Amino acid sequence: MRLTELARAGRRLAGAAGQAGRVALDVLLPPTCLTCDVPVEAPGQLCAECFRATAFITEPFCRRCGVPFVHAGQAGPARLCPTCLTHPPAFAAARAALRYDAQAKHMLLPFKHADRTETARTLARIMAGVGADLLRSADVLVPVPLHRQRLTARRYNQAALLALALARLAARPVLPDALRRVRPTAALGERGAAERIALMEGAIAVRPARAARVAGRTVLLIDDVMTSGATANACARALAEAGARRVDVLVAARVPDPRLD
Ligand SMILES: [Zn+2]
Ligand SMILES: [Zn+2]
Numbered sequence: 001m002r003l004t005e006l007a008r009a010g011r012r013l014a015g016a017a018g019q020a021g022r023v024a025l026d027v028l029l030p031p032t033c034l035t036c037d038v039p040v041e042a043p044g045q046l047c048a049e050c051f052r053a054t055a056f057i058t059e060p061f062c063r064r065c066g067v068p069f070v071h072a073g074q075a076g077p078a079r080l081c082p083t084c085l086t087h088p089p090a091f092a093a094a095r096a097a098l099r100y101d102a103q104a105k106h107m108l109l110p111f112k113h114a115d116r117t118e119t120a121r122t123l124a125r126i127m128a129g130v131g132a133d134l135l136r137s138a139d140v141l142v143p144v145p146l147h148r149q150r151l152t153a154r155r156y157n158q159a160a161l162l163a164l165a166l167a168r169l170a171a172r173p174v175l176p177d178a179l180r181r182v183r184p185t186a187a188l189g190e191r192g193a194a195e196r197i198a199l200m201e202g203a204i205a206v207r208p209a210r211a212a213r214v215a216g217r218t219v220l221l222i223d224d225v226m227t228s229g230a231t232a233n234a235c236a237r238a239l240a241e242a243g244a245r246r247v248d249v250l251v252a253a254r255v256p257d258p259r260l261d
Pocket of ligand 1: 033034035036037038046047048049050051
């Protein structure tokens with residue numbers, strides 16, 4: 001068994017055995033870097049090499065949707081990207097912590113599919129930095145929902161884990177179940193922007209029992225990865241229909257616009 005598999009099995013056991021079990025297993029299995037096998041001092045850390053390889057999004061980026069520019073000359077009027085100029089999103093502003101490249105995938109895919117839930121705290125710390133302004137003005141944090149079927153298969157919603165970690169860090173209220181998927185949507189993976197928008201049309205709604213908690217509020221939508229923004233747009237539209245005053249978006253990673261690469 002490779003060290004990561006052993007550690008993963010150990011973490012699952014530790015989760016089952018509770019905190020006492022986790023402490024005992026941590027002694028047996030040193031924590032490893034979030035994206036490789038190198039031992040680190042504490043769970044949820046990146047080793048020095050992986051930290052260096054991580055592409056944090058810094059200026060220049062689109063003022064509206066946060067998509068990174070390779071150089072400032074790519075910004076259009078009002079420092080917007082081509083998409084925001086022609087098809088303004090339903091949200092007011094979005095920020096992303098990392099460029100979604102191969103290195104970010106090493107961190108985000110195990111977080112999504114392989115029980116590496118300790119990644120949430122690390123990502124939340126990075127997101128809290130880039131999203132400090134959005135967090136300050138947010139009345140409530142709301143994660144992008146998973147459909148019930150997918151939630152059962154994965155056992156947790158990675159966006160909700162991020163929202164909970166961010167809420168703790170920024171001392172903001174969080175509504176983990178404000179949004180729901182009305183119907184399952186196929187993976188948006190390889191689809192084009194127009195197809196993504198069509199697929200997400202009416203796929204997300206505010207839970208009636210939560211509508212009063214978003215009406216008149218500034219909502220900060222939280223997700224792990226933003227690609228075209230179709231999902232964030234569908235969520236923002238549902239929240240606006242429920243009366244949200246403003247919807248912003250904070251994500252761990254952003255897929256760069258291929259036209260800007
Ligand atoms: Zn590493
Ligand atoms: Zn943009």
